[in-house]
Amino acid sequence: MTLPRVVIIGAGFAGFHAAKTLCRLAKGRAEVVVINPTDYFLYVPLLPEVATGILEPRHITVSIADALPDVRLVLGEVEGLDLDRRTVQYADPLDRRDEIEYDRLIIAAGSVNKLLPIPGVTEYAHGFRGIPEAVFLRDHLTQQIELADATDDVAARDALCTFVVVGAGYTGTEVAAHGVLYTELLKKRRPRLRDQRMRWMLLDIAGRVLPELDERLSRTADRVLRERGVEVLMGTSVEEAMHDGVRLTDQSEVPTHSLIWCVGVRPDPVVEALGLKTEKGRLLVDEYLNVPDRPEVFACGDAAAVPDLTRPGEVTPMTAQHAERQGRRAAKNVAASFGTGERKPYVHKDLGFVVDLGGKQAAANPLQVPLAGLPAKAVTRGYHLISMPGNRVRTATEWLFDATLHRQTTQLGVIPAADVPLETASPERVRPH
Numbered sequence: 001m002t003l004p005r006v007v008i009i010g011a012g013f014a015g016f017h018a019a020k021t022l023c024r025l026a027k028g029r030a031e032v033v034v035i036n037p038t039d040y041f042l043y044v045p046l047l048p049e050v051a052t053g054i055l056e057p058r059h060i061t062v063s064i065a066d067a068l069p070d071v072r073l074v075l076g077e078v079e080g081l082d083l084d085r086r087t088v089q090y091a092d093p094l095d096r097r098d099e100i101e102y103d104r105l106i107i108a109a110g111s112v113n114k115l116l117p118i119p120g121v122t123e124y125a126h127g128f129r130g131i132p133e134a135v136f137l138r139d140h141l142t143q144q145i146e147l148a149d150a151t152d153d154v155a156a157r158d159a160l161c162t163f164v165v166v167g168a169g170y171t172g173t174e175v176a177a178h179g180v181l182y183t184e185l186l187k188k189r190r191p192r193l194r195d196q197r198m199r200w201m202l203l204d205i206a207g208r209v210l211p212e213l214d215e216r217l218s219r220t221a222d223r224v225l226r227e228r229g230v231e232v233l234m235g236t237s238v239e240e241a242m243h244d245g246v247r248l249t250d251q252s253e254v255p256t257h258s259l260i261w262c263v264g265v266r267p268d269p270v271v272e273a274l275g276l277k278t279e280k281g282r283l284l285v286d287e288y289l290n291v292p293d294r295p296e297v298f299a300c301g302d303a304a305a306v307p308d309l310t311r312p313g314e315v316t317p318m319t320a321q322h323a324e325r326q327g328r329r330a331a332k333n334v335a336a337s338f339g340t341g342e343r344k345p346y347v348h349k350d351l352g353f354v355v356d357l358g359g360k361q362a363a364a365n366p367l368q369v370p371l372a373g374l375p376a377k378a379v380t381r382g383y384h385l386i387s388m389p390g391n392r393v394r395t396a397t398e399w400l401f402d403a404t405l406h407r408q409t410t411q412l413g414v415i416p417a418a419d420v421p422l423e424t425a426s427p428e429r430v431r432p433h
Contacts, residue, residue: 003031006334007088007102009078009270011036011064012044013323014301014330015108016389021331023070025340033100035074035090039064042130043388045320046395048174048356050134051141052182053409054402055395057131062390074100078109078270083294104296104334107283108327111265111302111318113422120241125261127422128171136420137260139411141179144258145186146411149193159255161198164246165262166238168204169212170355172262173221176202177357180228186409201231201254208234212317213353216370220363221355261422265318267303279305279315287345289330298334300326309347322348324387354380
């Protein structure tokens with residue numbers, strides 16, 4: 001007897017936890033298939049620590065084969081979906097095309113870099129979405145300081161030691177906070193740079209750092225950044241990017257070779273290509289995570305505009321916390337559609353947020369209790385260890401080593417700039433049917 005097949009697109013926070021929950025509920029009564037470009041789940045919140053040499057890349061990845069042995073993993077990029085025929089078309093790493101049928105579909109395709117129509121950004125900015133970008137950024141920061149150490153040209157040295165981060169949300173704030181500590185570490189190991197200023201700038205058109213979070217977290221992050229010498233420029237962005245610098249919206253020009261793009265994310269283009277109703281690129285679903293008029297199709301995480309039942313008229317924000325819980329709820333509702341369990345709406349309770357600011361600093365509000373400094377740091381690292389589905393001992397050990405041993409700062413040069421373009425997904429590749 002052929003088992004019903006559930007196909008999950010994506011293995012991020014939503015897709016991974018949907019697959020994990022389904023395997024537990026199905027217990028051999030359904031085939032669970034995950035289509036994903038990589039063979040691992042990536043714990044994205046710790047990417048800034050990879051970019052600054054605190055953690056090794058593999059320690060924030062979790063093997064899907066090891067963590068989800070009952071899942072059939074299909075390596076590939078989704079190129080199209082035929083909702084009437086219930087098939088998903090994909091291309092594998094060798095660029096071979098194939099398709100797979102489904103009885104239930106969970107779209108958890110995640111997100112890609114948000115691009116803005118600013119001249120030069122696509123050519124000269126560095127994104128920050130995955131392991132390749134984090135490894136590249138670590139090498140790039142290291143190389144800039146090494147090049148600065150090797151030149152006697154004051155203007156060239158200043159440009160090499162200037163770093164512009166665009167986007168003061170969760171990612172941009174952490175990248176700037178960790179980055180300035182890393183370049184100061186590199187500077188201390190090079191006597192010729194003793195008097196050289198490491199200039200970091202954090203830009204955003206919003207009125208404050210971390211605009212989407214509690215104001216108390218925002219104030220803590222802003223204070224820590226400014227104490228470290230970061231130029232926090234709110235109400236400001238990039239007007240044009242060039243090979244030797246950027247022009248800001250206040251018309252000032254900043255010589256730099258380091259434009260780090262953290263303005264946010266947008267849903268994967270596969271969502272818009274479906275021809276279904278969307279909201280700001282996110283697939284509209286009901287409170288049960290079902291696509292209207294498609295009872296066999298579910299969507300969750302960054303790909304879905306999920307109604308926020310605690311705030312009528314709004315949708316849940318694109319956060320890992322929501323994606324993980326929506327993935328679990330989608331899996332339970334899929335199981336309910338096969339007769340196991342009960343279908344329920346997605347309702348969440350805010351557990352608070354944590355922001356790691358590097359060194360001994362962090363900002364957190366667990367259960368709405370605002371914390372800063374070492375208490376927040378302890379909560380932040382504890383939260384990450386609990387949330388990671390694997391590699392907890394390795395990660396904790398590396399944190400211990402970083403606190404007690406000499407951090408390695410060599411550049412490996414394994415990821416060339418051409419391999420990490422800012423545009424990480426092309427809408428033209430996705431073909432609706």
